[in-house]
Amino acid sequence: MSKKEKIDHFNPNGMASGNQLFGLPFSEEESDIVILPVPWEVTVSYRTGTAKAPSAILEASKQVDLYDPDLQDAWKQGIFLRKVNKQMMKWGKDLRAKANNYLSYLEEGLEPEEEKFLRKMRDQINIGSIGLNDWVREEMRSVLLKHKMPGLLGGDHSTPLGLMEALAEVYPEYGILQIDAHCDLRKAYEGFEFSHASIMYNALKIKEITKLVQVGIRDYCQEEIDVIRASNGRVKTYFDADLKRDVYGGTSWQTLCDSMVNQLPPLVYISFDIDGLDPKLCPNTGTPVAGGLEFEQAVYLILKVVRSGRKIIGFDLNEVAPGTTEWDANVGARMLYKLCNLMGLSKKMYQDSSYNQLNEGVNKGAERIKRKNVEEDEDLETAD
Numbered sequence: 583m584s585k586k587e588k589i590d591h592f593n594p595n596g597m598a599s600g601n602q603l604f605g606l607p608f609s610e611e612e613s614d615i616v617i618l619p620v621p622w623e624v625t626v627s628y629r630t631g632t633a634k635a636p637s638a639i640l641e642a643s644k645q646v647d648l649y650d651p652d653l654q655d656a657w658k659q660g661i662f663l664r665k666v667n668k669q670m671m672k673w674g675k676d677l678r679a680k681a682n683n684y685l686s687y688l689e690e691g692l693e694p695e696e697e698k699f700l701r702k703m704r705d706q707i708n709i710g711s712i713g714l715n716d717w718v719r720e721e722m723r724s725v726l727l728k729h730k731m732p733g734l735l736g737g738d739h740s741t742p743l744g745l746m747e748a749l750a751e752v753y754p755e756y757g758i759l760q761i762d763a764h765c766d767l768r769k770a771y772e773g774f775e776f777s778h779a780s781i782m783y784n785a786l787k788i789k790e791i792t793k794l795v796q797v798g799i800r801d802y803c804q805e806e807i808d809v810i811r812a813s814n815g816r817v818k819t820y821f822d823a824d825l826k827r828d829v830y831g832g833t834s835w836q837t838l839c840d841s842m843v844n845q846l847p848p849l850v851y852i853s854f855d856i857d858g859l860d861p862k863l864c865p866n867t868g869t870p871v872a873g874g875l876e877f878e879q880a881v882y883l884i885l886k887v888v889r890s891g892r893k894i895i896g897f898d899l900n901e902v903a904p905g906t907t908e909w910d911a912n913v914g915a916r917m918l919y920k921l922c923n924l925m926g927l928s929k930k931m932y933q934d935s936s937y938n939q940l941n942e943g944v945n946k947g948a949e950r951i952k953r954k955n956v957e958e959d960e961d962l963e964t965a966d
Contacts (some may be wrong), residue, residue, distance in 0.1 A: 585612040585660070594657055598644035603663040604919060605644050613660030614929075615922050616725045617733040620741040621666055622674040622714055624681050624707060625777040629868045631903030632738045633674060636666055638904035638911035639735065639918060646919050652885060653930070656923040663735070670717060677710045685772065694773055704773045711740065711776035718744025722896075726752055731925050735918065736900035738778040738868065739766060739855050743785065749851060749896055750790035756849035756895055757793035758785060759842075759887065761858035761880055763871040765799055765819065767806040778868075778901075781853075783809065786816070795845045797883065798822050798858040801871045818845045822873045835879060839886045850887055852897040852921065854880075856914060863913050866905030877913070884924050894928040897921045 583591070588607045598605025603617070610616055619636030626632065640663060650656040684703045694700040718734070722745045725732045732749075734742045739762075749756060760766075760782060767786075771779035785791055786809075793816060800822035810817045820842060828838060856863075861870035863877060875883075887894065899921060902914035 588612070589658055592657075594648045601640075603640055603643050603661055604646055604648065604657070604915075606657060606661055608660035608662060610662045610664070610730075611728075613662035614731055614926060615659060615661045615733060616728075616730045617661065617663045617735050617918075617922075618718065618721050618725070618745075619663060619666050619735045620714075620718060620737040621671045622737040622741050623778075623868075624674055624677045624711065624714075624738075625740055625772070625774040625779075626678075626738050626868050627685075627772060627777070627779060629866070629903065630678070631866060631905060632736060632868055632901050633671070633678075634904050635737065635900075635902040635911070635914060636663070636735050638908075639902060639914045642908055642911035642915040643918070645912065646915050650919070650923045652920075653923045653927045656919075656926065659922075659926045661919075661922050664721075667717075670714070673710065674714075677707055681707050681774070688772065708775045711774070714741070715744040715747070715776065718742070719748045720744075722748035723751070731929065732896040733918075733922065733925070734896075734898040734900075736898065736902075739781045739853075739898075739900040740776050740778040741900060742853060742898035743776065743781060745896060745898060746785050746788055746791065746851065750788045753790060753849055753895060755790050755792045755847060756851055757795065757845075757847040758782075758791060758851050758853055759846060759884075760794060760796045760853045760855070761798055761875065761883075762796060762853070762855040763798060763801050763822075763857040763874060764855070764869065765796060765802045765806040765810070766855075767809040767817075768803065769805070782817075785853075786813070792816065793818070793845060793847055795842055796820065797842060798825075798873075798875050800873045801869070822875075826873070835882065836886075839883045842883060843886050843890045843892070846887065846890075846892060848892055849895050850892050851895055852884060852887075852925075854897060854899045854917065854921065856900065856902045856910075856917070859913070864902065864910050866903040866907075866910045867901050868903055869901075877917070880917070881920050881924075884921070888924050888928040888931060891931070892928070893932045894925040897925060 771777040
């Protein structure tokens, strides 16, 4: 059955059936958006549970109604969630156990610089995280080569670095809109080079990322403030307390969103940590912090990005921890649907000469990925 035939036979008003995201009937080849699940939480520093998010959100997605007022017939674009890689999930569990042991020794006052066995444990975790980044990058390369719109569903917030790197191979420059309670600008937090608290520090190593705009930040340290101040404007942070005080003083959310959007370049990647929302919406997330955005505040900001003429080139959604109820997964599934639909809307609105020029650039980027893959294969053959 063709995609058109599936659309003709599918009832978007009926009960979801099957085991695909949002109950949609499309294959990966038929879908415009492809999402990679990454059930990884090796470096979480407080509560666990984010590794269960992809399966919990998949189940909760069947309760999401498919009508979206921001994008007519949104479901027809097709959204496909790849199957969880069980080997990667097991690898993550094993490394998480090592990380737990490592952190317990740190809590007892032991120092890696003084204990060889601690350095070995730390190095194993860091090497494992490099392996994860490499795997994500290769998976996302395959999505981009097919000219699909990419999304990533974590797991903890360390997971999308490989996607950011893959996008940098295609796009000469882009910006990140980060919705989060935390700056995530720590260098090798707790000794973990690829910690969930270090994702944006590592993202800034990617030269193609020209701007990082952070929104909802309300828990941070001096080290992160120093990174922001030393960035020469590359990092623009909208602290939650400042946003709230501006609103209390009479500034509209629309005006504040316009300011945020104006900081972003034409191409935008969205990195959405669910703890950027008010914790009443995500009480089981790993590191909840009082304050934060309402659901529709976040959606309004992303819609503003789209309506400004900027193009969303990819996204991640992380740190959803289902807990003992379906609430967190329900909120996560609904935010995932909005992220997909607003990315689809941005593509639709970008159908002009600038889009055609960009498409040419994407084609060139895809060719670069192909050449890189060939070169890497040749290097392996030489090594053999």
